[in-house]
Amino acid sequence: MYTAKFGGTATAPHNLKYVLSLIDDNMGAVVVSACGRSFDGDEKVTDLLNLFYVTRDEMVWRKIEAKYRRLVEINGINVDIDKLLAEKKRNMCGNDRAYCLSVGEELTAKCVAAATGREYVEAADYICFDEGGRFDYRETKRRVETLANQKFVVGGFYGGKRDGGRATFERGGGDISGAIFAVWTSATLYENYTDVDGVCVANPRCVFCPKVLPRISYGQMRLLGSCGAEVLHPSAVDLPQKAALPVVVKNFWGSCGTTVYNYPCVDDVVSVTCRKTDGLYVTSVLHNLPDMGARAIADIARDVKNCVARCELSRDISKIYASQDLTVETYNAFFQA
Structure with a gap:
């Protein structure tokens, strides 16, 4: 089996149909980010959740509700989204920022699980942090290994603390969640679906149609990530490298992508x-x-x-x-x- 992680653009209302068509019986863990932007200039769910945490502005919450209602309606998902939203709003009022920021991934994962008929796995029960918000490597490994050979959907970016609260990775941390589930469920491949065709020789937002690199080493990928390439979080490379697990970065619309493995790109x-x-x-x-x-x-x-x-x-x-x-x-x- 292999693990797939889908970024926010892939889980946007009008794009989710592509995600659903890609999920097959060979996929074990399906890791999803919060529902993404529907158009240029649209607000990200995580930013709206942060704003709601700070302001408790009802207009902000209505924007969040509208995004998830649209996600469910457009894709014909059989889930009581109003009930889920009301429950999350109540819980957010008594919780900290980390909990509030995690709600986007949780809601998206529950919607994708309902759409695919897969089991929903609560990330807070498997991705572990200590009371200070530091990642607990050993306990996370022990728990995630129990999910080997299972087919499920889980939210990326966040986990649970020993005191019952939640903690998050830094922005882009859904890639790290994907790597964790890929390696410790013994996947044979980690596919990371994004909105670009792979690792390009330059930022496609700055340069027209840059070449996509067919392969790159773990070390080269980490260097590019630390230098500003946003295609894959640099910390998401560490676990796959230790396990010699190939990572494929590709577009959810369909592309060959870039394979990140032990073989470096030898271009000048x-x-x-x-x-x-x-x-x-x-x-x-x-x-x-x-x-x-x-x-x-x-x-x-x-x-x-x-x-x-x-x-x-x-x-x-x-x-x-x-x-x-x-x-x-x-x-x-x-x-x-």
């Missing part, structure tokens, strides 16, 4: 990423030709010298610190030259 230049830190944009280039990489980075820095603060050159990854995002300029220098 692997990928260009960017993240903002301490007021500067850090554009990073992962490469396999240190000398050529250093020369190209130096050329880019010279061409846009007015916005470049400094450069860092190393054997496998080079970085430009600047006052603007240099993804396009860097991509053009390496891939369009």
Whole structure:
């Protein structure tokens, strides 16, 4: 069996039908994120839940209700969503922020379980944290291993504390939940479904139709994640690497995707990423030709010298610190030259 994790875009009301068509008898654990955005500019459920926790504004709660009613209505799911929403609202009023933030994943998982006829598994009963909110590796492993060979749906991103409360991973932590269930239920593959075709050589939001890498190593994936690539949480790589479990990052609309395993991408230049830190944009280039990489980075820095603060050159990854995002300029220098 294999484990599949579906991100928020996949579980949005008009996209859930694709998720339901992908779930088959070979899938053991199905891990889902909170119902995602329906259109550009739409608000994320997790952001709305956080806002409701802070303000207790009824208008905010109505937006959350509308999202889940739409999810159920569009996909013909036989579940009493009004009852679920009322129950969660009551529980949120007496709980902390972590509990409130976890409600999106819980509701989505219950809807997907109802739509597929699968068992719903409560993440708080299997993903364990101590009273201080620190991940409990041993207890989580012991509990999740009892789910081996079972078919179920579970919410990502959160778990339960010893005192009965809830705790969450950081944003994007649903990928970590997926890795946990994949490795400790002895899955043969971890498929991570997102809204891009795989790991690209550059951010597809900045560069038109960038190449998708067919394969990449665990170490390369971790580096890209730490440098700003948002396709897979960097901490979701650790457990699969220790277990030598392949991870496939792919689009839920259908694509071959990128396989993350022990075999590195040996292209001269692997990928260009960017993240903002301490007021500067850090554009990073992962490469396999240190000398050529250093020369190209130096050329880019010279061409846009007015916005470049400094450069860092190393054997496998080079970085430009600047006052603007240099993804396009860097991509053009390496891939369009």
